[in-house]
Amino acid sequence: MKLSQIKKLLGTVETVNFQLPNGTFVPEHFHVTEVGLINKRFIDCGGTVRSETVANFQLWDANDFEHRLKPEKLLNVIQLSEKVLGIEDFEIEVEYQNTTIGKYDLGFNGENFELLNKHTACLAQDQCGIPSEKQKVRLSDINAKACCAPEAKCC
Template sequence: MKLSEIKKELDTLENVTFLLPNGTYVPEHFHVTEVGLITRNFIDCGGKVRNETVINFQLWDANDFEHRLKPKRLLDVITLSEKVLGIEDNDIEVEYQGETIGKYDLEFNGKDFILLNKKTACLAEDQCGIPQEKQKTKLSEIPSQTNSCTPGGGCC
């Protein structure tokens, strides 16, 4: 989800809710403790230099059970971040503390912001020696040969 998309959705909501991949909600007293710009410069295993820029939202819940982040307040923080940090319309990545800090992609279902598990992948599979997945074929789909062996046919 891009920054422009979350801003559009926040403009229509009364409450901000985040749904975790396991189907539970981030506690409603969460805070957005950071809105940041993260740029990664790296080399993949094939030797190609890559750059990635994401907008990072860090969610945190504390013992202030009466706290509720309203859409207008989050929009204000986003607007300030755009102005001060020069944030553009990049994809959003969300950090949330579980057993360790989890990083998630973001989607919206019309009511809730959905945290989607991120996955690692090889970016240079063609140079990494990863074998192509073999195509599976059913034996019943293999055309029969007209010159097949028959008992006494001398082909065996």
């Protein structure tokens, strides 16, 4: 989800709830302790220099049980971060501490914001020996007689 999308959604929801991938919710007394900009420069395993920029939200489960973040308050913090930090319409990455700090993509299911699992991937598969996905073939579709004939020289 991009920053422009959450800003639009915050104008339509009454509460801000974040649902974890396992279906449970971040406790309703959470705080958004940071709205930031993360720039990452790196070299992939194929030697290509890459960069990635995301808007970052950090959620914190505080002992402040009476706290409830209102959509307007989060929208104000986002707008301030855009102005002060120069944050553009980047994808949002959410950090939330469970057993360790997890990083999540952000979605919306029509009612709640969803913390979506992020996944790693090789960005240079063609250069680091990752085989391409094997084509699935039904054995009944193979013409065994043509393939295994002595003149085919394949057996």
